Amino acid sequence: MNTNPRNWNEYWKRLTDALMEPAVDSDRLRDALRDASARMPVPVIWLVGKTQAGKTSIIHALTGHPRAEIGNGFAPCTRDAAFFDYPEGNPLVRFLDTRGLGERDYDPAEDIRYCESRAHLVLAVMKVADQDQRSVREVLMAVRRRHPDWPVLVAQTGLHELYPPGFRHPMPWPFGQVPLSLSLPADLRRALLAQREALVDLPGSVPAHWVAVDLTLAEDGFEPVDYGLDALWQEIEAASSFGLREMLGADAGVRDLYARTAHQQIVGHALTAAGLGALPVVDLVAVTAVQAKLVHALARVYGQTLDRRMAGEFLGLVGAGIATGYVTRALGRTVAKLVPGWGQTIGAVWGASASGASTYALGKAAVYFFSRRRDGLRVDGEALRAVYREAMEDGRALLRKQVRR
Numbered sequence: 001m002n003t004n005p006r007n008w009n010e011y012w013k014r015l016t017d018a019l020m021e022p023a024v025d026s027d028r029l030r031d032a033l034r035d036a037s038a039r040m041p042v043p044v045i046w047l048v049g050k051t052q053a054g055k056t057s058i059i060h061a062l063t064g065h066p067r068a069e070i071g072n073g074f075a076p077c078t079r080d081a082a083f084f085d086y087p088e089g090n091p092l093v094r095f096l097d098t099r100g101l102g103e104r105d106y107d108p109a110e111d112i113r114y115c116e117s118r119a120h121l122v123l124a125v126m127k128v129a130d131q132d133q134r135s136v137r138e139v140l141m142a143v144r145r146r147h148p149d150w151p152v153l154v155a156q157t158g159l160h161e162l163y164p165p166g167f168r169h170p171m172p173w174p175f176g177q178v179p180l181s182l183s184l185p186a187d188l189r190r191a192l193l194a195q196r197e198a199l200v201d202l203p204g205s206v207p208a209h210w211v212a213v214d215l216t217l218a219e220d221g222f223e224p225v226d227y228g229l230d231a232l233w234q235e236i237e238a239a240s241s242f243g244l245r246e247m248l249g250a251d252a253g254v255r256d257l258y259a260r261t262a263h264q265q266i267v268g269h270a271l272t273a274a275g276l277g278a279l280p281v282v283d284l285v286a287v288t289a290v291q292a293k294l295v296h297a298l299a300r301v302y303g304q305t306l307d308r309r310m311a312g313e314f315l316g317l318v319g320a321g322i323a324t325g326y327v328t329r330a331l332g333r334t335v336a337k338l339v340p341g342w343g344q345t346i347g348a349v350w351g352a353s354a355s356g357a358s359t360y361a362l363g364k365a366a367v368y369f370f371s372r373r374r375d376g377l378r379v380d381g382e383a384l385r386a387v388y389r390e391a392m393e394d395g396r397a398l399l400r401k402q403v404r405r
Contacts, residue, residue, distance in 0.1 A: 045096070054127060055097060062233075080098055096115070127161075128191045131194055156211070209238060215228075295311075364395075
């Protein structure tokens with residue numbers, strides 16, 4: 001097969017064929033994906049906390065994933081730890097959980113070694129009503145003695161357990177004040193300070209970050225149920241350079257569960273495609289396979305069965321907008337060479353930026369297409385192409401930020 005297509009018609013034919021073969025998994029593609037993953041390592045958030053401290057609630061709140069539970073869906077990676085990739089398949093973040101902390105003797109050395117080759121954030125979780133945090137403290141001390149520059153964030157959870165009867169979450173969230181506000185219930189204030197004082201001698205070049213959160217169920221009767229979540233996100237962004245909030249869509253107007261799930265799939269596949277596009281030995285076949293996998297995944301999110309007719313309809317509607325979008329938005333002389341007639345091939349200029357951004361844009365266009373079909377609404381071609389063109393800009397901006405990190 002010719003792997004260097006010379007016009008958009010051939011590219012769309014290849015993508016259509018790839019959409020009909022979502023299980024394409026050649027040795028070459030596997031090797032390319034492995035190389036791409038190595039170029040863009042998945043950030044690791046290492047959760048350190050005792051059982052029932054609230055680690056599962058934190059994962060739920062950060063990802064919006066209702067089935068991400070500690071011990072369920074986690075795969076073992078060391079003797080005492082397990083990991084959870086989110087989203088599965090093309091992860092944007094990996095959560096690492098240490099099992100049985102506080103229930104038995106634990107040596108963190110192996111887990112520290114696991115994290116040493118990865119981007120990381122140590123997220124300690126302490127239930128504020130539980131003042132016996134010696135096991136958590138020992139792990140954090142060991143981590144910082146070996147890696148004094150590793151960022152440590154401590155989330156103090158279960159605030160309402162120390163509320164007096166009838167007390168509700170104080171608004172606005174007051175726990176960022178130094179010193180803590182005297183208006184807080186006395187027992188709660190003492191418990192918060194006692195945990196923080198126990199780590200004042202934490203080794204390292206920077207102090208630990210602290211945040212107080214109360215992530216509850218609706219039936220618990222506390223509003224909001226994600227109390228302190230914005231502060232948690234702010235501390236994660238301050239303590240790390242992951243840019244996770246933007247990638248996961250928590251700060252980008254992605255509120256609907258379908259849209260949130262789709263957004264995470266899109267970003268994961270776009271980063272994979274960007275990694276592939278940066279490899280000189282990888283041609284368009286590998287990138288189109290990733291794009292086909294993304295479109296199939298989005299069809300499933302919206303309950304659609306993607307057949308050749310539907311794929312042809314989608315690509316027919318979006319196809320004409322891609323070439324014109326490149327030109328009218330003046331994405332640069334190199335990208336303009338993609339338009340037929342410039343005497344260049346797609347394969348010659350399909351670099352990291354173009355492959356990643358176009359995968360992102362293709363995914364956003366697919367969301368519009370599948371969501372309209374799910375709701376029984378007409379798919380407007382011009383509106384779909386506008387979604388694609390705007391998403392190209394968003395995708396390029398997202399990738400630029402990722403590269404800078």
